[in-house]
Amino acid sequence: MNRLRLRADKPRRALPPELVADGAAAAPTGSRRRNIVKRAATVVVVSGIAIAGVSAFTASSTGGAGIAFAAQGLAISSIPAVQAASATSSATSIYDLAAARSAQLAEAGDTISDSQQSAAADARSSALDGEAALITKEIDRLENLPKFIWPTAGTVSSPFGMRMHPILHYLRMHDGDDIGGKCGQPIYAAQSGVVVKAEMGYNGGSGNNVWIEHGKIDGIDVQSGYLHMEKYIVKVGEKLDQGDVVGYVGSTGMSTACHLHFSIKRNGVESDPMTYIGWNSEAKKKGNGHGE
Known part of the structure; x- marks a missing residue:
């Protein structure tokens, strides 16, 4: 049998008729069949992937393309490459x-x-x-601790000092200022402090009375007293601000008319209230109020 050498620089020629056996061209050998089958399978897979891409691209606009592709029986989702891509997309999402x-x-x-x-x-x-x-x-x-406010409306009718007692009719130390006022008018705390005494009754002539502790003022312990009240509205231990209502003007105890007997104690000793309320304009006025 003649052997023909095929070279890249020479044109290919058809086999001579004598080398072609009867049926050789029409019937490939078993080895050639296997090669042909493999190549065909490769073409089918690649074609299927391409069709899947086209189907996915056109599915949103044409439902028929997806249906037609599904009818061909190609299970694209079962292809490993497609499954891997889907898994990666899900994991990323x-x-x-x-x-x-x-x-x-x-x-x-x-x-x-x-x-x-x-x-x-x-x-x-x-x-x-x-x-x-x-x-x-x-x-x-x-x-402003040394400056006490005026405790109730009215002027001083009987000041601190010795005087003839209006009821006992003998000279006696008057240990406070009588400030005339109408019955029932409010009485105010002359300075802030704590209530240390609140008593009702005759109380030795003081009547209903309240005492407020103001603490040290210029090194001296100071208290203020409110006597002869109609009633009081505070209790022992209560903290008061300057101007808080203590009670109301009355005439209880040893008294001849409604008024407030306002007292000051310095280190426990009765003292002139004007030391603390004398700066008020009311202290300069004269009145006709009634005292004890």
């Missing part, structure tokens, strides 16, 4: 969602934290403002 949710929670936590810090700051600021107001009030009180 879940990861992205988890990351986004984590970011949202972190942002919400920061917002809550900022809100709590802001609320705490506002509360602290309010507390500090309240403390500052109290401190300012206390400073004002201490600066």
Whole structure:
């Protein structure tokens, strides 16, 4: 048998008729059949992937293409490459969602934290403002501690000192200032302090009376007394601010008419009230009020 050498630089020629056996061209050998089958299978797989891509691209606009492709019986989802791509896409989507949710929670936590810090700051600021107001009030009180306000409307009818007692009719020390007023008019705390005495009844002629402890003023313990009241509305241990109502003008105890007997004790000794209320304009006036 003649052997023909095929070279890249020479044109191919048809086999001579004598080399072609009867039926050789029409019937390939077993080896050639297997090669042909493999190549055909490869073409089918590649064609199937291409058809899947075209079907996915056109499915949104043409439902018929997807149906026609499905009718061909090609299970694209079962192809390993497609399954791997789908799994990767799902994993990426879940990861992205988890990351986004984590970011949202972190942002919400920061917002809550900022809100709590802001609320705490506002509360602290309010507390500090309240403390500052109290401190300012206390400073004002201490600066004005020696200045007592006038305890009730009216002028002094009988001042502190020796006098003829209107009921006993003999000279006797008058240990306070009688301030004339109408029955039932309010009596005010001349200075801030704590109620240390509140008694009803005759009480040795003092009638219904209240005493307020004001503490040390210029190193001296000072108390103020309110006698002959119709009634009082405070109790022992109660803290009062300057100007708080203590009770109402009356004529209880040893008294001839409605008035307030206002007293001051310095270190426990009865003293002239004008030491503390004398700066008021009312102290300069003369009146016709009634005393004890």
